[in-house]
Amino acid sequence: MVCFRFPSANVLKAVGLLVASCCAWYLGYLFAEVLPENSVEVAISNIQSIGEKPVVRAPPPKRQKCDHWVACPPETYAYRLLSGGGKEYLPKICFEDELMMGEKKNNVGRGINIAIVNYDTGKAVDTKIFDMYEGDFSGSLVTFLKNAPQRSILLMSTHDDGATKLSEDAKKAIEALGSKEIRNIRFRSSWTYVAGKGVKLPDDLQKEKINHSDNNKNRYSGWPAEIQIEGCLPRNLK
Structure with missing residues (x-):
C-alpha cells in the first residue's frame, strides 16, 4: 500500500506567498498599462485632501473710480482731491476716474493747482499751477478763474505754500465762487476746494477742507500734512 504525504505547512506558505507576489506584480503591470500616468498621483492627492477644511477666500475688492472706497451712484461724477504733503508728496486731482493733475502727469507744483472741468461732459478744460511763494501770479490766477466757462467745475489743491503772495483780489475771486476758508489760508496751509461756476x-x-502746518509739528518737520476731500457730484444740476 502506497501512502501519499502532504507538503508541510511551511512549504504551502511559501508557495502561497510566491503565487500572491506573482498576482500582485501582474495586476500592477496591468494597471500601469491601462491607467493614465497621473491617475495615481491624483488619487493620492484626493485621499490626502479628505477631511481638510475648504479655504474660503474673499474676492479682491473692486477698484472704484478715483479710488473711492464705495462706488458712486449712477448719474454722478466721482471726484477726489489731495493736497500736497511735506516736500515730496504732490497734489492729485481726479475727476470721474481721470487724473486731471498729478505727479504722473508732471503738471502739479508749489502753490495753488487748479483744474477746470466741463460739467456737462466731465472732461478737462484746462489746468494750471500758480506759485504763491515766488513771483507775482495772483493776477493771472484771477484771470484764469474769470475765463473759466460757465457750467464749469473748478478743483483746487495746494502744495507747500499757497498763501504768501495770494493777493486780496485773488482771495475775493475765490471767495466769490463760494469758498469759506480762503481767508484762513496761511503759509504752508494744506487746502483743497471744489467750486461750481454757473452750477x-x-x-x-x-x-472744502483746510489744515495748517502748525497743527502738524510731529510730521514732515513742520511741513503740512496732506488732506483730501472726495464725493459724488450729481450730473443733473442746473
Whole structure:
C-alpha cells in the first residue's frame, strides 16, 4: 500500500506567498498599462485632501473710480482731491476716474493747482499751477478763474505754500465762487476746494477742507500734512 504525504505547512506558505507576489506584480503591470500616468498621483492627492477644511477666500475688492472706497451712484461724477504733503508728496486731482493733475502727469507744483472741468461732459478744460511763494501770479490766477466757462467745475489743491503772495483780489475771486476758508489760508496751509461756476453744488457735498502746518509739528518737520476731500457730484444740476 502506497501512502501519499502532504507538503508541510511551511512549504504551502511559501508557495502561497510566491503565487500572491506573482498576482500582485501582474495586476500592477496591468494597471500601469491601462491607467493614465497621473491617475495615481491624483488619487493620492484626493485621499490626502479628505477631511481638510475648504479655504474660503474673499474676492479682491473692486477698484472704484478715483479710488473711492464705495462706488458712486449712477448719474454722478466721482471726484477726489489731495493736497500736497511735506516736500515730496504732490497734489492729485481726479475727476470721474481721470487724473486731471498729478505727479504722473508732471503738471502739479508749489502753490495753488487748479483744474477746470466741463460739467456737462466731465472732461478737462484746462489746468494750471500758480506759485504763491515766488513771483507775482495772483493776477493771472484771477484771470484764469474769470475765463473759466460757465457750467464749469473748478478743483483746487495746494502744495507747500499757497498763501504768501495770494493777493486780496485773488482771495475775493475765490471767495466769490463760494469758498469759506480762503481767508484762513496761511503759509504752508494744506487746502483743497471744489467750486461750481454757473452750477450750484449741493449743500451737503464735501467741497472744502483746510489744515495748517502748525497743527502738524510731529510730521514732515513742520511741513503740512496732506488732506483730501472726495464725493459724488450729481450730473443733473442746473
